[in-house]
Amino acid sequence: xxxxxxxxxxxxxxxxxxxxRAYRRRVKETHPDQGGVAAEFQRVQDAYAAIEAGEAETTAxxxxxxxxxxxxDTEAADPEPAEAQADAARLEYLDYAVLAEQGWEIDDGDLxxxxxxxxxDPDAYGRLLVNAGETILEAAEExxxxxxxxCRGGACANCAVALIEGExxxxxxxxxxxxxxxxxxxxSCMSRPASDELKLVxxxxxxxxxxxxxxxxxxxx
Ligand code: FES
Numbered sequence: 001x002x003x004x005x006x007x008x009x010x011x012x013x014x015x016x017x018x019x020x021r022a023y024r025r026r027v028k029e030t031h032p033d034q035g036g037v038a039a040e041f042q043r044v045q046d047a048y049a050a051i052e053a054g055e056a057e058t059t060a061x062x063x064x065x066x067x068x069x070x071x072x073d074t075e076a077a078d079p080e081p082a083e084a085q086a087d088a089a090r091l092e093y094l095d096y097a098v099l100a101e102q103g104w105e106i107d108d109g110d111l112x113x114x115x116x117x118x119x120x121d122p123d124a125y126g127r128l129l130v131n132a133g134e135t136i137l138e139a140a141e142e143x144x145x146x147x148x149x150x151c152r153g154g155a156c157a158n159c160a161v162a163l164i165e166g167e168x169x170x171x172x173x174x175x176x177x178x179x180x181x182x183x184x185x186x187x188s189c190m191s192r193p194a195s196d197e198l199k200l201v202x203x204x205x206x207x208x209x210x211x212x213x214x215x216x217x218x219x220x221x
Contacts (some may be wrong), residue, residue, distance in 0.1 A: 160205070161202045
C-alpha cells in the first residue's frame with residue numbers, strides 16, 4: 001500500500017499545481033492504450049481522486065497486483081455522471097481550421113449556417129449521431145473521423161472542443177480553467193451529450209490558453 005502522494009510521486013505537502021502536473025505525467029506513463037498497465041493506471045486515478053477529495057491522509061492505495069482491473073474504464077476513471085444523459089444526440093461539428101480559411105470568427109452568430117452552405121469536406125463540417133453512453137470523441141472516431149486527443153483521461157487539452165450550442169456532462173476535468181469552461185470549452189474525451197442537439201467546433205488548439213495545456217500526442221499514437 002502507498003499513500004496517494006507516493007503513487008503520484010510528490011511530497012505530502014505538494015501544492016495543487018504540483019499534484020496536477022504529477023497526475024498528468026503519471027497518466028501518460030500508465031495509460032493502457034499507450035502500453036501502460038491497467039492496474040497502475042487505476043492506482044493513479046484513485047490516488048488523484050483521494051487527494052482531490054481531501055482524503056489523502058486517510059487513504060492507502062492498494063498495490064497494483066491487488067487491483068482487479070476487469071471492467072476498468074480507462075477512458076473515464078471517474079464514475080458515470082449522475083445527471084440525465086440524452087438517449088442519442090444529433091451533433092453538428094465544424095473544424096476550427098476552416099474558420100481561418102474562410103475568414104470566420106468562432107462567435108459569429110451564423111457560423112454553422114455559413115458552414116452548411118460552404119460545400120465543405122465531411123471531415124471539416126457535418127452531422128453525426130452520438131449514441132447513449134458514447135463520449136463525443138468516441139462518436140467521432142466510431143464514424144471514422146480523426147479528431148485530436150492524447151491522454152483520454154481529462155489531463156490534457158488535446159481533445160478540447162468549443163461548445164456553441166447544447167449541453168454536455170463532463171464529469172472529469174483536470175486541466176481546463178473555470179474561465180475556459182465558462183467560455184464553452186469542453187474535453188471531448190470526457191463529455192457526453194446532455195441535450196438532444198449539439199453544435200461544436202473541434203480542433204480548437206489555436207484558441208487562447210489551450211496550446212500550453214496540450215500533451216505531446218506522438219506518445220499516444
Ligand atoms: S485527450 Fe487528454 S483530456 Fe481528452
